[in-house]
Amino acid sequence: MTEPLVLGIETSCDETGVAVLEGFNVRSFVLASQTEEHARFGGVVPEVAARAHVEAIRPLVHQALAAAGVHSDQLDAIAATRGPGLIGALMVGFAFGKSLAWTLEKPFYGIDHMEGHLYAPRLEFSAYKPPAVVLLASGGHSQIVHVRDWGDYKTLGTTIDDAAGEAFDKLARFVGLGYPGGPAIDAESEDGDPDAIAFPRALRDRPFEFSFSGLKTSVVTYLEKARDNDSLPPRADVAASIQEAIVDVLVEKTFNAVEETGVTAVGGGGGVLANRRLRAKLRGEAAKRGVELFIPSIPMCTDNGAMIAAVAVDRLRNGTPPDGLGEDVDSSMRLGS
Ligand code: KG4
Ligand code: ZN
Numbered sequence: 001m002t003e004p005l006v007l008g009i010e011t012s013c014d015e016t017g018v019a020v021l022e023g024f025n026v027r028s029f030v031l032a033s034q035t036e037e038h039a040r041f042g043g044v045v046p047e048v049a050a051r052a053h054v055e056a057i058r059p060l061v062h063q064a065l066a067a068a069g070v071h072s073d074q075l076d077a078i079a080a081t082r083g084p085g086l087i088g089a090l091m092v093g094f095a096f097g098k099s100l101a102w103t104l105e106k107p108f109y110g111i112d113h114m115e116g117h118l119y120a121p122r123l124e125f126s127a128y129k130p131p132a133v134v135l136l137a138s139g140g141h142s143q144i145v146h147v148r149d150w151g152d153y154k155t156l157g158t159t160i161d162d163a164a165g166e167a168f169d170k171l172a173r174f175v176g177l178g179y180p181g182g183p184a185i186d187a188e189s190e191d192g193d194p195d196a197i198a199f200p201r202a203l204r205d206r207p208f209e210f211s212f213s214g215l216k217t218s219v220v221t222y223l224e225k226a227r228d229n230d231s232l233p234p235r236a237d238v239a240a241s242i243q244e245a246i247v248d249v250l251v252e253k254t255f256n257a258v259e260e261t262g263v264t265a266v267g268g269g270g271g272v273l274a275n276r277r278l279r280a281k282l283r284g285e286a287a288k289r290g291v292e293l294f295i296p297s298i299p300m301c302t303d304n305g306a307m308i309a310a311v312a313v314d315r316l317r318n319g320t321p322p323d324g325l326g327e328d329v330d331s332s333m334r335l336g337s
Contacts, residue, residue, distance in 0.1 A: 208257055
């Protein structure tokens with residue numbers, strides 16, 4: 001059986017991602033990052049993001065097709081992120097994908113960004129299969145999902161305030177590490193002591209839910225006091241202690257879900273899964289419990305077009321009818337709805 005050729009487009013936030021898949025085989029994978037454009041504002045500016053996607057999308061699609069050695073006529077489907085994300089940014093990739101599908105008379109699929117993250121490990125691990133518990137942690141969302149089957153998801157818990165990536169980004173800004181905060185804290189932590197400061201681990205009594213706003217308050221209060229007492233610890237220790245507090249709850253709650261569901265497979269996706277400490281602690285805990293861990297390579301954890309195409313490959317394989325070209329983006333889309 002020949003595998004479908006699918007073009008995937010991702011524009012929900014600050015990366016324009018395009019990829020061509022042949023089944024789950026990645027034929028090409030290209031990205032245009034907007035990090036520099038947003039860095040001078042200290043965070044993602046929605047208008048700037050949308051404009052940068054407009055500039056990047058056409059050349060990037062051409063580049064992805066050329067790198068894959070695929071002519072657009074050969075595609076079996078086109079997929080683009082429908083949501084969740086920044087509405088203006090989403091509209092660029094979604095409209096481009098629909099126009100291309102219309103011009104080429106190919107099926108079009110609008111894909112949930114978080115389902116994309118959940119699928120990403122499938123592109124690197126053939127053994128990654130339901131039932132599984134998947135930790136999804138990105139700049140806008142944090143959730144633990146019980147994957148009963150592909151397409152059958154139960155969200156066991158989400159964050160009640162900030163997403164994990166948002167906590168990294170806000171705290172990095174606060175300690176003067178700039179944007180993007182997650183990678184900056186990750187790097188700064190390398191020489192720091194994770195046990196230097198005991199920041200709080202919130203919502204210990206709620207097994208699958210996260211809260212990161214209390215951590216923010218606690219870091220702010222701690223540093224103000226330390227500054228007043230002239231006892232500021234090295235920034236690497238502060239960064240490592242913040243990272244440890246975030247990572248600990250992500251790991252603890254993921255394995256609470258493993259215990260609750262009895263699954264033997266754990267997956268992960270979203271930009272925060274690029275965090276080295278999180279990856280190491282998940283690995284340690286999985287090994288201790290004899291559970292298989294499926295965390296993709298770092299470029300596959302952060303936003304990309306391949307994860308979007310992967311969901312559409314499955315849609316084609318199981319005969320899901322394509323989406324109409326009258327469909328629109330859904331910036332507040334929720335997994336499983
Ligand atoms: O999934 P993603 O690329 O985009 C969204 O869908 O939001 O995730 C971006 C988030 C940002 O908050 C970023 O700071 C965080 O992932 N992130 C990290 C690391 N790399 C990216 N957080 C912690 N450690 C990292 N190494
Ligand atoms: Zn994402």
